[in-house]
Amino acid sequence: VDASIYLHIPFCAGACGYCDFYSVSAGRDESRLDDFVDNLLHVVLKSIQSGGFDGVPTVYIGGGTPSLLGPERIGRLLGQILAALPAVPEEVTVEANPESLSPAFIEACAASGATRLSIGCQTLHERSRRAVSRIGAVSCVRRAVSDVARLFPGSFSLDFISALPYQTEAILEEDLSFACGSGADHVSLYALTLAEGTPLDSAVRRGDLSLPDPDSADALWIRGRDFLEERGFRQYEVSNFSRPGAESAHNMRYWRLENYLAFGPGAVGTIVDEEALRAVRTTWPADADLWCAPGVRGEAPDEERISTRDLVAESAIMGFRLRAGVPNDVFERRFGVPVRFFYGKTLDAWRDRGLAVLERPALNPAGLLLLDRFLVECLSELDSTYPRYEERRR
């Protein structure tokens, strides 16, 4: 059995106005970061030694802002984890934000085994950055990306956001043009979502800021998608684009509902028991303090049992995000029936409307824009198809 590893680094230099992830201020106390890395290493190494996994195909260090750990800590974390694995993973990604992405950090990532960096650019438009309290000036983003292109021997990905305040089509095209010319082989383009309770949400409610209306926001994202596709970046997932062969192997494992272990405050992992057709989902408490004192080991993750029915549902929810659709090989090996068994009627209806292709089966680009609606129909069909599956299994 294989399982990927995800490590969550919860620290951030500031709080972006749209963010509703769990993150905490890094503060000035460097010993907190040392204790965090020591504790994380202790828990991860113990799990690797006792886990009984045959291989770890991918490792992903995300956040938060992992680059805030600095070169020495990232080198120690990655170096010790990779040395403890039975074989070299095919992909090792580290997320970074420009303001903390120094040449020394880039070199430490490369020297300790990272194969891929993922950089949170978001936009190169100063006014939009300020409107959503995004730390780091545009010059800092440009400098960081050019350092990565020059110094990092692996590949790299850039993240951008569409429908930010003050963003026009021309501004988005400038951002993506920078991405296409940067040497990155992967770009994520997220449509801004206004999460309730965030500072951005409050600013919009107060009338201090305005965002594009939903139709304009959709049109902007579609323009971004087409811009990237015209330049050889193929959309392979709702928000992700890559040059051929440069898809994120780690994230593909999430969308294919393959095993991954997760560590760190708020981190969520899933291990599927292929024989029982159930899964265990582990969630670590979202409390950085539990990991930031000498000898504190983050307590234990909460464990949730995922039923066979929920696994079938999650396979659709994750798999239909992909342009290639739900992976029939994984699905049939796991459940013993093809994807159509559960979702055939919905797929036929969406094919008839020109929004799905049955061969894979998958949504086409127009269908992907309506993914949420499609999934509602799939899950309602599952209510009638799942009992038939249960009968078959008896």
Ligand code: SF4
């Ligand atoms: S850097 Fe990322 S995780 Fe941190 S506050 Fe901003 S969006 Fe949230």
